[in-house]
Amino acid sequence: MSNLKEIERTDLAEIGSDLHGFAASLYPICRSITGNGIRQTLGRIQDRIPLRIHEVPTGTAVFDWIVPKEWNIRDAYIKAPGGRRVVDFQQSNLHVMSYSTPVHATLPLNEIRPHLFTIPDHPDWIPYRTSYYEEDWGFCLSHNQMLELENVDYEVCIDSTLEDGHLTYGECYLAGRSQDEVLISCHACHPSLANDNLSGLAVATFLAEHLSGRDLRYSYRFLFIPGTIGAITWLAQNRETAGRIRHGLVLTCIGDASGFHYKKSRRGDAEIDRAAACVLRDCGEASEILDFSPYGYDERQYCSPGFNLPVGCFMRSVWGTFPEYHTSADNLDFIQPVSLAGSFHACVAIVDVLEENRKYVNQNPFCEPQLGRRNLYGSGGRESARREIDARLWVLNLSDGKHSLLDIAERSEISFSTISKAARTLSQTGLLSPLSEVAAN
Ligand code: ZN
Numbered sequence: 001m002s003n004l005k006e007i008e009r010t011d012l013a014e015i016g017s018d019l020h021g022f023a024a025s026l027y028p029i030c031r032s033i034t035g036n037g038i039r040q041t042l043g044r045i046q047d048r049i050p051l052r053i054h055e056v057p058t059g060t061a062v063f064d065w066i067v068p069k070e071w072n073i074r075d076a077y078i079k080a081p082g083g084r085r086v087v088d089f090q091q092s093n094l095h096v097m098s099y100s101t102p103v104h105a106t107l108p109l110n111e112i113r114p115h116l117f118t119i120p121d122h123p124d125w126i127p128y129r130t131s132y133y134e135e136d137w138g139f140c141l142s143h144n145q146m147l148e149l150e151n152v153d154y155e156v157c158i159d160s161t162l163e164d165g166h167l168t169y170g171e172c173y174l175a176g177r178s179q180d181e182v183l184i185s186c187h188a189c190h191p192s193l194a195n196d197n198l199s200g201l202a203v204a205t206f207l208a209e210h211l212s213g214r215d216l217r218y219s220y221r222f223l224f225i226p227g228t229i230g231a232i233t234w235l236a237q238n239r240e241t242a243g244r245i246r247h248g249l250v251l252t253c254i255g256d257a258s259g260f261h262y263k264k265s266r267r268g269d270a271e272i273d274r275a276a277a278c279v280l281r282d283c284g285e286a287s288e289i290l291d292f293s294p295y296g297y298d299e300r301q302y303c304s305p306g307f308n309l310p311v312g313c314f315m316r317s318v319w320g321t322f323p324e325y326h327t328s329a330d331n332l333d334f335i336q337p338v339s340l341a342g343s344f345h346a347c348v349a350i351v352d353v354l355e356e357n358r359k360y361v362n363q364n365p366f367c368e369p370q371l372g373r374r375n376l377y378g379s380g381g382r383e384s385a386r387r388e389i390d391a392r393l394w395v396l397n398l399s400d401g402k403h404s405l406l407d408i409a410e411r412s413e414i415s416f417s418t419i420s421k422a423a424r425t426l427s428q429t430g431l432l433s434p435l436s437e438v439a440a441n
Contacts, residue, residue, distance in 0.1 A: 022206070169226065
């Protein structure tokens with residue numbers, strides 16, 4: 001299995017810059033919950049990992065929802081009487097409210113005003129707005145841009161289409177030894193927003209790349225979907241097999257400079273919740289564990305009571321709590337290679353816990369085995385050597401077939417990777433056997 005230690009620090013610097021570069025290549029695309037922007041994005045992901053693209057027709061009933069019409073946009077602007085574009089979609093795709101219906105008219109400013117959105121507190125930033133389920137049109141612009149508008153007639157144009165089509169999502173399945181699955185889900189429906197959208201998408205893509213071709217205990221399913229409606233659609237189409245998901249993570253907002261936040265699944269004590277908490281405890285960065293709440297990202301759907309899947313949400317900054325959220329300031333400068341690399345590293349470590357966590361049985365349970373005779377007591381002295389010996393003693397003591405390695409890492413406050421390494425070493429000397437093998441004998 002992938003071992004975290006295979007990823008050296010120097011590799012991480014390179015991974016960080018590759019992650020940022022991948023996000024930068026996707027940044028200009030005008031994505032929405034349907035349409036060619038998300039298709040183009042999935043195409044770029046498909047260049048790196050095996051991705052199956054699904055197209056679900058408009059009007060398809062998915063639980064209490066209906067797959068909406070498909071939205072596409074080519075151009076949009078507000079033009080001053082002289083012909084100059086004072087608001088230009090070609091400068092930023094955030095300038096158009098997502099799902100705006102087409103419009104082409106010359107209107108006085110007071111009739112345009114109800115369709116304009118700004119952020120007065122951050123007068124240079126463009127807000128991000130959507131109107132998926134109510135047909136309307138609108139422009140988003142910086143407050144300073146709006147203050148420059150005069151009381152004259154402007155030509156407004158949104159060259160969009162909103163018609164029957166498809167909802168598109170991408171699915172990457174990596175088969176492991178078991179049909180039990182780990183779900184990694186991220187939304188791919190935001191236009192030029194970096195932390196909220198591209199950070200999760202980039203890390204998920206690289207994680208799939210990292211796991212691809214390895215001998216895996218679990219099967220892995222990566223979903224690149226439009227937020228909310230995409231998760232609902234996937235769950236509706238996979239209702240019978242969703243129960244194979246044993247562990248899951250929604251990845252979002254993992255590129256900014258904040259420490260980590262992990263929001264627990266609705267169950268609150270799922271193995272993924274404990275694995276994430278254990279990794280974050282020892283990762284060397286600030287972190288906070290949050291209880292489940294029925295708002296946020298697609299964990300809302302996976303953790304709806306009918307499914308109640310063990311899916312948590314892994315973030316750095318929490319949605320809605322940072323001023324750049326859903327504005328043009330959530331740009332490529334807001335996400336940093338070092339943060340993306342740290343998030344990737346943490347995800348790999350969480351996967352390592354899931355892959356390696358199992359119960360063992362001490363084969364020499366009557367008093368401590370003599371470690372020195374087996375070269376397992378080390379020369380002592382160094383802090384790390386002491387830690388390794390401690391880990392071996394903990395693993396031997398608690399491996400009674402009832403405690404998993406994760407139980408031992410939690411109780412000993414020694415990192416999972418050190419505990420797991422101790423179990424491997426002890427197994428090689430015959431002092432420890434995996435529980436399943438013991439049961440089989
Ligand atoms: Zn968002």
